[in-house]
Amino acid sequence: MTFNKFLRPGLFIIFLLISIYGFSQKGESDIVKLKNGSEIKGKIILEDTEKIEIQTYDKSIWVFTHDEIESKTIIPVKTKNKSIAANGPRFVNLSSIGLLIGRSFGSNFNSFSSPTEASLSLHTFNGIQVTRGFGIGAGFGIDGYQTMVMMPLTLQVTGDIAPTKITPFYVAALGHGMVWLKNDGETVYKGGTTYEIGGGLKVYTGASHHAFTFYLGYKSQKMSTNYSGWGWGNSGNVTDSYTMNRTNFRIGFAF
Numbered sequence: 001m002t003f004n005k006f007l008r009p010g011l012f013i014i015f016l017l018i019s020i021y022g023f024s025q026k027g028e029s030d031i032v033k034l035k036n037g038s039e040i041k042g043k044i045i046l047e048d049t050e051k052i053e054i055q056t057y058d059k060s061i062w063v064f065t066h067d068e069i070e071s072k073t074i075i076p077v078k079t080k081n082k083s084i085a086a087n088g089p090r091f092v093n094l095s096s097i098g099l100l101i102g103r104s105f106g107s108n109f110n111s112f113s114s115p116t117e118a119s120l121s122l123h124t125f126n127g128i129q130v131t132r133g134f135g136i137g138a139g140f141g142i143d144g145y146q147t148m149v150m151m152p153l154t155l156q157v158t159g160d161i162a163p164t165k166i167t168p169f170y171v172a173a174l175g176h177g178m179v180w181l182k183n184d185g186e187t188v189y190k191g192g193t194t195y196e197i198g199g200g201l202k203v204y205t206g207a208s209h210h211a212f213t214f215y216l217g218y219k220s221q222k223m224s225t226n227y228s229g230w231g232w233g234n235s236g237n238v239t240d241s242y243t244m245n246r247t248n249f250r251i252g253f254a255f
């Protein structure tokens with residue numbers, strides 16, 4: 001239930017980003033203006049001495065003779081939203097800064113009784129981009145939480161969805177988060193499994209592999225504490241386990 005509570009808004013924003021991407025693609029289109037005043041926008045797929053065929057974004061194909069056409073505007077291929085970032089193995093880096101927003105639950109409380117937290121997150125990924133749609137490597141981060149700082153080390157896959165300058169991309173990561181916090185007296189803090197899924201938009205700059213990234217994901221981090229000593233009239237070892245579920249907003253740069 002907690003997973004769905006944080007994941008659904010995240011998926012909605014991801015779909016919104018993809019929709020924005022789609023509209024950005026429609027912004028550059030061939031235009032055929034007819035003598036009756038109508039304009040047809042799409043992609044000219046055929047032109048000969050007798051007619052022009054233009055395909056609109058709903059996949060409809062319109063055919064007009066030259067006598068029906070007042071003018072036409074053809075967007076050159078080199079100005080369309082084509083990325084020249086090529087396929088093929090290459091080193092890739094994604095670095096970003098963002099916010100972790102959400103709640104925690106554990107053995108002594110549930111997610112509804114814990115406050116909503118917002119904290120800083122830094123993350124970097126280094127790996128090999130095998131193809132445009134698939135890269136693999138190691139991710140490292142510093143994540144703040146209410147009472148501690150975690151350092152996750154993950155195996156991560158990522159890739160672009162489209163071969164364009166503005167493209168959706170995805171991220172999936174699985175690994176272990178270490179507690180960056182010294183033992184507090186008789187309490188020992190231990191890290192645990194962490195995973196993350198998400199995506200966003202990548203905006204390439206110029207003719208290079210450099211890009212700005214806008215990311216939204218869902219992150220889960222487990223950890224535990226072990227207390228040994230006297231407390232509240234009892235002695236012995238007390239172990240508590242916790243799971244921190246967060247929506248992760250990040251902006252960054254890739255190359």
